[in-house]
Amino acid sequence: MQAVILAGGYGTRLAPLTYTKAKPMLPLLNKPMICYIIDALPSGTEIIVASNYRNDEIEEYFEENGINAIINNEPQPLGTGGAVKYAEKYIDGTFLVLNSDIISSLNFRKFIQYHMKKEAIVTISLWPVKNVEEFGVVDILSDGRIRKFVEKPSKEQAPSNLINAGAYCMEYEVLDYISPNKFVSMEMDIFPKIIDDGKPFYGYTFNGYWIDVGRFLSYIEATKILLKEKGLKYLVGENCKVSGVLKTSTLGNNCEVGKNALVKNCIVYDNCKIGENVEMENCIIAENCVIEENVRLKDVVVGEEERIEKNAIIENKKIWSKPLPEGYPKKQIGNPLKRRK
């Protein structure tokens, strides 16, 4: 069976981190997030990575780490549906489609079995949330059949609190619904069409955890959950020098944390220097940053190669002092909240 991992798009909600790194390569406990999805797949699954923006990073990492996958690069982002169609030549039957910014305890074997038992053409994984507006929401019958799918509805329009958890099991015939070489959204264009056609479209709920890592706070939340799962209070990469205190945080390789510094609920990438007496909470610091002494940071995201001058007090801010990388969109394009005109 093949699994198409949707790893394209610019990850605009995670800028400035995504100015210098592909979203699926952002580290979670010092390992690219895409690896968690790959590790959870049943052995023998053929992996197709649907990518575009910064695809060479994914390719390079897979090569270096012996991860076997087809990297299928779209000439330009084709959307969540267009990217699957673009992988058609590699698909030969029932297949999986997976968002790459989700960490979950979904058991793929049970998920596939459920899909087979229901004789569905599409089965999507579902998860309950309070705020449904940023997700795809379903209207589901008691036997699991979905009769409506609405992408990013208003609170009033949302048919339930069950959202699309970003993993699908599909039959080959779904590919016939998608026009080739065009921007197509699976959620907006294809799912509603399949349901309207009266085809068996099912939802699968599961227990455990589900986190959308495509947003800052949930990225930090995912780190905390994974640390807890592994029984770790924090994680320190290779060749680090830690004199301060780390709480539920991760530190990449070659980092320094000075005396009396407190790093709480933070993700720090490789090669960062955190000075003495720094206090940081709920922060993400990208590679090669220097946070000078006595700095206070709360809810701050610092892009690659930035320096925060000593004694600075910063709250709730994204730090990026350089020009936007060439070609990076000014606003979200992949799967926007509102349909593009």
Ligand code: GDD
């Ligand atoms: N190859 C490719 N090409 N991948 C893409 C493209 C594209 O043009 N656009 C987006 N992706 C990838 C993203 O990298 C991500 O892994 C996945 O497709 C979904 O896109 P997002 O941009 O992250 O969508 P979202 O978070 O707004 O909404 C989606 O995820 C929710 C769950 O987190 C939808 O599937 C919702 O229905 C769902 O509830």
Ligand code: MG
């Ligand atoms: Mg997302």
